[in-house]
Amino acid sequence: MKSVELFAGAGGLAMGCEIAGFEHLAVVEWDKWACDTVRENQKRGYPLVEGWNLHEGDVRGFDWSSIPEGIELLAGGPPCQPFSIGGKHGAYDDRRDMFPATVEILRKLKPKAFIVENVKGLTRAAFANYYQYILLQLEFPELPRRASEEWHDHLSRLQTERTSGKRKGKGNTYNVVATLVNAADFGVPQKRERVFMVGFRDDLGVEWSFPEQTHSYDALLHSQWVTGEYWERHSLKMPPVPAKLQSRVSKLQNDFLPMEYAPWMTVRDAIADLPDPQTARSVTVSNHVFQGGARMYPGHTGSPYDLPAKTLKAGDHGVPGGENMLVKENGEVRYFTVRESARIQTFPDGFRFHGSWTETMRQLGNAVPVLLAQKVAASVAEKLAVAEILRLQKISKRVVRSA
Known part of the structure; x- marks a missing residue:
């Protein structure tokens, strides 16, 4: 199954997806030190990252036309500083907010599914409307913000579209599930609360829920x-x-x-x-x-x-x-x-x-635990595999009836 990784950092989410069976066509990260970590492991022949097509740079500068439409998975954790407890809480006023770029790439690639991870702070009451706005953009990537449109006006338009139900089932919207989880509940030796936003293209008919606590x-x-x-x-x-x-x-x-x-x-x-x-x-x-x-x-x-x-x-x-x-x-x-x-x-x-201790600790502090990433990605891969089997069965039945 083909995938693309955005904001990869040192590769925690990407490695979890790799273990779950996804093959990355592109792994994009702007930070030199994080890219150096991946490159050093590639030079050593470390198997999980050896075949990655690593691109050091801004996701907005990558040639997305080189990636075919309809890949199985788009995954990534947009920079969390606009929403983190320790940050300046700028959200939509923070130039580091990469959710708009994520939605733009989702619109271009039309993957069958996506996994987006971010900090618990995103779910705080202060960001309630913007959090809803993010989820609706992920649900309706084909309805971008207009040039002269404020984000709250775009939010109203997306809310109207959602209640109308006109676009559902046509393959240009996503069924999105957002879940706040504690990594410790999934076998990670760390009390790390993060929100996962997982979506499946609505023409696939996938019914999914977050993996059960273990x-x-x-x-x-x-x-x-x-x-x-x-x-x-x-x-x-x-x-x-x-x-x-x-x-x-x-x-x-x-x-x-x-x-x-x-x-x-x-x-x-x-x-x-x-x-x-x-x-x-x-x-x-x-x-x-x-x-x-x-x-x-x-x-x-x-x-x-x-x-x-x-x-x-x-x-x-x-x-x-x-x-x-x-x-x-x-x-x-x-x-x-x-x-x-x-x-x-x-x-x-x-x-x-x-890198130095400071740089490596920064990479680790920003990372998604590999084990948690693997469990989430494996549950997505399973649903995509079942959807593909059902699709092929339908084709086979049509061929038999027409014979």
């Missing part, structure tokens, strides 16, 4: 404080139950019910087998180098070992909340190494990051 916090607490399996697995003695968890753990102990989900994955699960970069005499693991300077102060705390990490962010020393730090068992803090951060983002160990 992991939970209660299952983690059960394995830690009821069965003790978590500590046994890590060859550790079970510590006392923290006071703030007593009532919740007691309820889990009294329920006597099997856990519906697997336990959330923790920082310890992700990095326990890596040597301590601060004390190891020599480190042979790529991108696993100690970075000094971490410190804790009010409002700037790191991630504990035995929970999923806080959301990794695109920064280093000045990241609010200390999300890029690990709280060691003695209470001290240190920065996550690049390799530890890559583990937390579920990048495979064979994939190496290029």
Whole structure:
């Protein structure tokens, strides 16, 4: 199945799509450092990225006529700064808003499906109307904004079109599902909330819902404080139950019910087998180098070992909340190494990051966890495969009847 990747960064979403069975005809990213990471892995022959047609530059400058119409998938995460909690919240007034460019490419390529990912901040009340506007543009890419039209006037026109239902079922609109998810609920060792906007061309007749949750916090607490399996697995003695968890753990102990989900994955699960970069005499693991300077102060705390990490962010020393730090068992803090951060983002160990610690942490903070991307893309690929089988069956029946 053919696909195109926009705003690829270091390739988290693109790699997840690749694992799910999509073949990228173009992978577009403007940032030199992120492109250097992909190029370095291509030179090494890393299989997931080796065949990518990487284009360093603005998506608006790419020759989209070189990509055939009707490919299976368009995927990408437009820059999140206009909507992120840490950004300036400019939304439609922010020149970095790449949703208009995304819709333009969707209109040109007419893919069978798309996956668009962005930050939770996009769903905030302050952006409610613009969020609806984005979703309606994705639903009706064939109705672009007019030259003299304000975005809210375009929104009204799209709302009218949607309620009329005139364009539905003709293959020029998309059935769009938007879902806010926590990556930890899907096996990623990180509490990372993101919104996924997934659409299927309406002539395909696809019925799709977001993949079901596979992991939970209660299952983690059960394995830690009821069965003790978590500590046994890590060859550790079970510590006392923290006071703030007593009532919740007691309820889990009294329920006597099997856990519906697997336990959330923790920082310890992700990095326990890596040597301590601060004390190891020599480190042979790529991108696993100690970075000094971490410190804790009010409002700037790191991630504990035995929970999923806080959301990794695109920064280093000045990241609010200390999300890029690990709280060691003695209470001290240190920065996550690049390799530890890559583990937390579920990048495979064979994939190496290029650039300084600051640059690589920025790449990782902007990335989609590979595992989450794979699960979403696999569910889309399955529906597209079924739709194609049904299409061929219909053709076969018509041929038989006409024979």
